[in-house]
Amino acid sequence: MPSSVAPTGHAGTVEDVSGRRTVTDDSAPGGPEADGPWDRRLHIVTGKGGTGKTTIAGALAVALATGGRRVLLTEVEGRQQIAQLFDTPPLPYQERKVASAPGGGEVFGLAIDADEALLEYLEMFYNLRRAGRALGRIGAVDFATTVAPGVRDVLLTGKVKEAVNRPDGTRPGGLAYDAVVLDAPPTGRITRFLNVTAEVAGLAKVGPIRAQADSVMAVLRPERAAVHLVTLLEEMPVQETVDGVAELGRAGLPLGGVIVNMARPPLLKIRELRLARRGELDPEEIAAGIKEAGLEPTPALVEALSWEAAQHADRVALERTERAEIAALGRPVYEMPLMADGVDLGTIYRFAELLRDQQMVG
Amino acid sequence: MAKAGGRRAATGAKAKSGAGGSRRSPGRSESDSSPGGGDGAVPGRGASHPVRPHPAGVPLLDVDQMLDTERIVVCCGSGGVGKTTTAAALALRAAERGRSVVVLTIDPARRLAQALGLTALDNIPREVAGVDSTGGGRLDAMMLDMKRTFDEIVLTHSTPERAQALLDNPFYQSMSSSFSGTQEYMAMEKLGQLDATCEWDLIVVDTPPTRSALDFLDAPTRLGTFLDGRLLRVLLAPAKAGGRAYAKVLGAGLGMFTRVITKVLGAQLLTDLSQFVGALETMFGGFRARAEETYRLLGAPGTSFVVVATPEAAALREASYFVDRLDAEGMPLAGLVVNRMHHSDAAALTVERSLAAAENLDEHREHPLAAAVLRIHAERVRLASREARLRERFTSAHPDTPLVEVEALSGDVHDLDGLRVIGAAMARVERLEQAG
Ligand SMILES: Nc1ncnc2c1ncn2[C@@H]1O[C@H](COP(=O)(O)OP(=O)(O)OP(=O)(O)O)[C@@H](O)[C@H]1O
Ligand SMILES: Nc1ncnc2c1ncn2[C@@H]1O[C@H](COP(=O)(O)OP(=O)(O)OP(=O)(O)O)[C@@H](O)[C@H]1O
Ligand SMILES: [Mg+2]
Ligand SMILES: [Mg+2]
Numbered sequence: 001m002p003s004s005v006a007p008t009g010h011a012g013t014v015e016d017v018s019g020r021r022t023v024t025d026d027s028a029p030g031g032p033e034a035d036g037p038w039d040r041r042l043h044i045v046t047g048k049g050g051t052g053k054t055t056i057a058g059a060l061a062v063a064l065a066t067g068g069r070r071v072l073l074t075e076v077e078g079r080q081q082i083a084q085l086f087d088t089p090p091l092p093y094q095e096r097k098v099a100s101a102p103g104g105g106e107v108f109g110l111a112i113d114a115d116e117a118l119l120e121y122l123e124m125f126y127n128l129r130r131a132g133r134a135l136g137r138i139g140a141v142d143f144a145t146t147v148a149p150g151v152r153d154v155l156l157t158g159k160v161k162e163a164v165n166r167p168d169g170t171r172p173g174g175l176a177y178d179a180v181v182l183d184a185p186p187t188g189r190i191t192r193f194l195n196v197t198a199e200v201a202g203l204a205k206v207g208p209i210r211a212q213a214d215s216v217m218a219v220l221r222p223e224r225a226a227v228h229l230v231t232l233l234e235e236m237p238v239q240e241t242v243d244g245v246a247e248l249g250r251a252g253l254p255l256g257g258v259i260v261n262m263a264r265p266p267l268l269k270i271r272e273l274r275l276a277r278r279g280e281l282d283p284e285e286i287a288a289g290i291k292e293a294g295l296e297p298t299p300a301l302v303e304a305l306s307w308e309a310a311q312h313a314d315r316v317a318l319e320r321t322e323r324a325e326i327a328a329l330g331r332p333v334y335e336m337p338l339m340a341d342g343v344d345l346g347t348i349y350r351f352a353e354l355l356r357d358q359q360m361v362g
Numbered sequence: 363m364a365k366a367g368g369r370r371a372a373t374g375a376k377a378k379s380g381a382g383g384s385r386r387s388p389g390r391s392e393s394d395s396s397p398g399g400g401d402g403a404v405p406g407r408g409a410s411h412p413v414r415p416h417p418a419g420v421p422l423l424d425v426d427q428m429l430d431t432e433r434i435v436v437c438c439g440s441g442g443v444g445k446t447t448t449a450a451a452l453a454l455r456a457a458e459r460g461r462s463v464v465v466l467t468i469d470p471a472r473r474l475a476q477a478l479g480l481t482a483l484d485n486i487p488r489e490v491a492g493v494d495s496t497g498g499g500r501l502d503a504m505m506l507d508m509k510r511t512f513d514e515i516v517l518t519h520s521t522p523e524r525a526q527a528l529l530d531n532p533f534y535q536s537m538s539s540s541f542s543g544t545q546e547y548m549a550m551e552k553l554g555q556l557d558a559t560c561e562w563d564l565i566v567v568d569t570p571p572t573r574s575a576l577d578f579l580d581a582p583t584r585l586g587t588f589l590d591g592r593l594l595r596v597l598l599a600p601a602k603a604g605g606r607a608y609a610k611v612l613g614a615g616l617g618m619f620t621r622v623i624t625k626v627l628g629a630q631l632l633t634d635l636s637q638f639v640g641a642l643e644t645m646f647g648g649f650r651a652r653a654e655e656t657y658r659l660l661g662a663p664g665t666s667f668v669v670v671a672t673p674e675a676a677a678l679r680e681a682s683y684f685v686d687r688l689d690a691e692g693m694p695l696a697g698l699v700v701n702r703m704h705h706s707d708a709a710a711l712t713v714e715r716s717l718a719a720a721e722n723l724d725e726h727r728e729h730p731l732a733a734a735v736l737r738i739h740a741e742r743v744r745l746a747s748r749e750a751r752l753r754e755r756f757t758s759a760h761p762d763t764p765l766v767e768v769e770a771l772s773g774d775v776h777d778l779d780g781l782r783v784i785g786a787a788m789a790r791v792e793r794l795e796q797a798g
Pocket of ligand 1: 048049051053054056081261337339342343676
């Protein structure tokens with residue numbers, strides 16, 4: 001496990017890529033660091049659909065494994081996104097090594113399936129696997145895992161919890177994994193998904209399901225787990241992030257950092273951005289520059305370029321507004337750049353490095 | 363003609379003096395000098411260009427024709443592509459063309475919801491203020507409340523006591539608020555209700571943010587299959603014929619079933635469960651019949667599906683699946699809206715040349731502004747050509763699917779004016795920017 005001591009220069013503020021400092025609340029008496037690096041056993045990655053949850057979860061797993069640790073990356077939506085991300089064959093309901101990390105680290109992947117988790121649960125606790133199969137045939141498993149979403153979520157998070165707590169005497173620290181990363185359901189569903197005790201309260205006041213839910217909640221304590229939110233600098237994802245942070249907070253779930261994904265660096269200076277938005281960039285200066293570079297500065301070209309600069313500046317301004325909303329959350333913010341040619345395996349390692357550089361991971 | 367909304371005064375003077383020299387923007391007519399609107403508010407900029415040429419050889423989606431004649435328009439597509447925006451923009455445009463329209467939205471962005479007056483979540487349509495009604499049309503809007511819609515169905519299909527028992531049942535509560543597919547099912551249900559009132563000429567339907575557009579078609583069936591499933595029949599058996607029928611269906615499984623459920627979930631749950639199933643039984647017929655009715659409505663003349671996608675691989679792949687699926691189901695596809703396309707008016711200046719020029723300037727530490735502008739240009743051309751390639755790939759797989767490209771605005775779409783810009787872009791008409 002990495003040391004939980006924050007590096008120097010880290011007290012109370014976090015610097016994001018753009019150099020702005022976010023003040024964070026470090027004053028929780030006796031509590032764990034509330035602002036990273038996130039030395040936790042369980043990392044839960046959520047965000048609006050399509051913002052990059054899977055990509056970031058993968059990068060985070062590699063970052064955590066760096067230096068020789070063993071990390072489990074899990075998904076729960078039956079979409080085989082981990083296999084796609086690491087370019088491996090579809091994962092069975094079984095832990096498989098999907099990647100190596102620098103310094104001898106290993107990342108394992110697991111696609112958790114609710115039906116399988118139920119069968120495993122039945123076997124583990126009641127030695128009822130065969131009975132479970134029979135139930136599957138009449139749809140009872142479907143029923144339990146579908147009609148009662150609370151039950152389904154308990155099964156999924158229960159499996160995650162099991163991996164977090166799984167002992168392994170042969171390893172330093174005595175645990176099978178040094179950390180577990182969950183590529184979680186999107187922001188709109190995350191609180192309900194994690195807040196299993198509340199969710200099954202209506203369904204089961206006592207009994208094994210309830211006990212299972214309670215043991216999941218025990219893992220979801222701030223010193224053991226953190227929920228990170230991935231966002232883009234766009235209206236809807238930011239709105240969801242703000243709502244998500246509030247909701248998670250109300251439910252007492254442990255908040256982690258915010259990862260701004262697909263960030264684009266401004267290509268103009270601040271003053272130029274302002275001028276560009278007003279359509280007041282000096283056309284003569286642009287024309288002269290273009291000519292100097294050996295291109296023909298027709299008015300149409302200069303006009304087209306000025307318009308494109310204005311669009312760029314509008315976009316930067318919009319992103320600035322959204323960034324301010326994110327900063328106002330008071331959470332540590334990390335930024336991953338937009339990759340013009342999309343994400344490949346190399347990107348995952350590059351992002352893992354960036355996460356370490358930005359001290360999301362110690 | 364309205365291009366100046368986007369490029370204002372400063373470039374205007376220069377550009378006009380030299381108009382005609384543009385070999386670099388082959389697609390654009392040079393005659394479009396500009397009356398120019400106010401100091402282009404951020405959101406509208408970009409769409410106030412002259413209409414871009416439609417890609418050659420690709421059938422064009424005739425949006426106005428659809429809006430003037432159809433009775434139901436359903437906007438589908440994968441998450442975040444612009445379904446809600448498109449639905450609202452189409453509805454507004456139809457209303458301002460003189461029809462009486464209702465738009466059923468699902469989780470619109472907050473500012474858009476405000477602009478549509480969707481502040482009260484009461485599950486009934488309300489008139490939208492600020493719509494130009496000189497053509498005799500009007501626009502009503504509502505936001506779907508999934509749980510409430512479900513509760514209403516329960517109330518209409520049952521006696522008050524039975525309904526209450528079901529509403530109080532934890533299984534029902536759990537299912538009505540989070541069964542995957544409930545939202546889709548309820549959207550269909552609401553569409554059926556709105557249609558039954560015959561109050562509007564046109565109903566525009568937004569669809570829930572699913573990862574796959576197909577979910578919209580599949581979810582109701584899934585819910586139906588579930589409600590109608592074998593397990594439910596089994597569970598219902600004892601209520602009908604006593605324990606013996608139960609035992610017969612399950613065979614030796616009976617004891618085990620109860621044992622497992624009791625062990626895993628607790629005895630109380632079993633009671634709740636059979637109560638839930640018993641209560642649902644009385645409504646089965648109603649549920650099924652309604653779902654089938656709405657499904658028929660979707661295939662009937664007067665209905666059109668509009669598939670929305672952004673020019674990204676995943677979104678267009680989903681759009682592809684969806685188009686094939688509609689075809690297979692005999693559902694009427696109007697066409698594809700490729701939303702948030704980027705273009706460059708100077709695409710002849712390639713990424714490579716542009717970057718080389720910028721580097722050249724950087725090396726000599728000269729003209730930093732021009733260098734920056736060239737980099738912005740390179741980035742944009744790269745994006746635009748990738749998008750065009752992806753769109754072409756869709757077209758080669760679906761050469762007969764009409765489509766229309768809608769430009770990416772540089773801001774969000776969050777007011778009626780923004781919706782008008784999108785609507786005009788879909789209909790491929792120029793629209794003068796309104797000041798303010
Ligand atoms: N920084 C980035 N630059 C460019 N492309 C990115 C970046 N991050 C993610 N992507 C791409 O965006 C798409 C969505 O990313 P990803 O699948 O990680 O998102 P997600 O939130 O897990 O989506 P879903 O909600 O569907 O599970 C993918 O195609 C991915 O390759
Ligand atoms: N042509 C466009 N130019 C710029 N922004 C756009 C455009 N179309 C949509 N948007 C913006 O994109 C965001 C997503 O749009 P919208 O909410 O309509 O998508 P959706 O498909 O309904 O998403 P969901 O699947 O989450 O319901 C909104 O912030 C909207 O303002
Ligand atoms: Mg994902
Ligand atoms: Mg929407």
